[in-house]
Amino acid sequence: MIKDYKSVEVFIGVDVGKSNHHAVALDKTGKKLLDKALPQDEAKLREIIDSLAGHGTLLLVVDQPATIGALPVAVAQAAGVMVGYLPGLAMRRIADLHPGEAKTDARDAAIIAEAARTMPHTLRSIDIADEQAAELSMLCGFDDDLTQQSTATSNRIRGLLTQVHPSLERVIGAHLDHPAMAELLAKYPTPDTLKKAGTKRVEALLKKYAPRAGARWAAEIFTALGEQTVVVSGTAGAAVVLPQLAAMLANLRTGRVEVLARVEALVEAHPLHVVLSSIPAVGIRTEARIITEVIGKEFVSAGHLASYAGLAPVTWRSGTSIRGDHPSRKGNKALKRALFLSAFAALKHPVSRAYYDRKRAEGKRHNQALIALARRRCDMIFAMLRDGTLYDEKVTKAA
Known part of the structure; x- marks a missing residue:
């Protein structure tokens, strides 16, 4: 969810591309203020933002905030414009609700702008990335x-x-x-x-x-x-x-x-290094993944973070023939892999090993028990990052 969303008066949807983007701007009533292609060029991007500034507070939403979408995001942030991100899966589902089957840059940009205007819950905020995290x-x-x-x-x-x-x-x-x-x-x-x-x-x-x-x-x-x-x-x-x-x-x-x-060197210089390094079996590469994939994003609960990491189980039910919870195949794969491997390394830690053994005794297979351990550690990481506290083995045992 975007902070200060209620103050937004112009919604700019940008379908980013390698050499060219397409931008569509809508006001609060849905009136189209802009619909044009623009090159991957700072001056042109600034020109678009300046031309719309007179209509009120702007919100620029992209479908890809990194790589080919990094320049529009950086230009907007430098101009003091709020920036949001519409995940690809959400965009495709929203696109299915719109008439027509055409796949064009102009249509995608219009869908992004309309989603920003009418469905703010689908958006993710993009904080100004510091050089260290980038x-x-x-x-x-x-x-x-x-x-x-x-x-x-x-x-x-x-x-x-x-x-x-x-x-x-x-x-x-x-x-x-x-x-x-x-x-x-x-x-x-x-x-x-x-x-x-x-x-x-x-x-x-x-x-x-x-x-x-x-x-x-x-x-x-x-x-x-x-x-x-x-x-x-x-x-x-x-x-x-x-x-x-x-x-x-x-x-x-x-x-x-x-x-x-x-x-x-970058991880050790980060303010959260002391917190993350206190967790058993969290090494430099795992810390780096947590910093790049978690820090700067908003998660309302531990379950939200677990879902983002692909560690929350998915319930499948259909009548009486299909029942049960299954591992998610979605989520941030880089973060999921880092947390899974960290959980595997944590089996040498007595508290983590005891939890793993308990899950095995409940009938779970090796990978299932490891995913359960990774989910438990993910919940713990959420709480530690939220409160800024160090790892406490007594609290972990009681949980």
């Missing part, structure tokens, strides 16, 4: 990209090793998350090059990056090499591909370390 959001998104690419590259390496030498893959693949194995494959990518290098050279290389495990891993690698005498077709190609994949994997992991260092 940078965190960008870095978190990039970190997710690096993680996906790193996983894909690791899987590709394992696939190639399985193709040319399954026994070797079982050894190297089990420790591929360690930097030593990427360095090994970059220098000795095939069974033949490993054999020619010899045990001492391979052991020396592995010890450089894994001093305690290097000798053991080298022995396991040469034991695996002795289990296969034939050369599988495609091994020559793997000799070209594997070093490049290993170098890519090393670079991706270096990138993640650099990004994490910057994220850590």
Whole structure:
């Protein structure tokens, strides 16, 4: 819900685009004051706002507040105009209530403006984003990209090793998350090059990056090499591909370390770091997600936040054949994933483990019990952020 909504006299709906937007402005009676396309240009956006300022207090509503919609939001905020956001799902449902099936920028902008005028409950407020939160959001998104690419590259390496030498893959693949194995494959990518290098050279290389495990891993690698005498077709190609994949994997992991260092600095400088870091199993990446996905948004209750995060159960009922509560498939997936993984890490914490075990004893499966734990921790985070209090284990046990 938008603060000071009752004072709004002009509702501007903007259907944002990569290079061009479309804006429709309505007054309180629904009279159209503006209907035109405009480029992704600050001067043109300011011109539109200035031309409507004489009609009274303005509210600009977009269908996408980030990426391609960031400039209109920033220009409006700089001009002192209230800004709102109409979620995509809500917009599509509202669009179904309007006549016609056409999908045009002008129609979408008109629907956004009309929703802003007549259905304020569908809107979400957009607070002025500080530079810290904006940078965190960008870095978190990039970190997710690096993680996906790193996983894909690791899987590709394992696939190639399985193709040319399954026994070797079982050894190297089990420790591929360690930097030593990427360095090994970059220098000795095939069974033949490993054999020619010899045990001492391979052991020396592995010890450089894994001093305690290097000798053991080298022995396991040469034991695996002795289990296969034939050369599988495609091994020559793997000799070209594997070093490049290993170098890519090393670079991706270096990138993640650099990004994490910057994220850590931003999170530790945030005023809520003391509150969030007091929660068991909430690390830097989870804190960053909470700051970027929760802070600055309005949630009237813990249930509202849980629904936004996709942790609130959905009831399905139809006659006598379909009954029960099921996990939601909607919500903010990045936040849901962060809270789910944090709940999994929290199983080492006695209070969280006791709650998880209780849910398992009630007949819930592993994932169901974890989601229940994530929901409980989500409720706790809501209360702590609302009151500005630190984690108190006594209060958690009593809850």
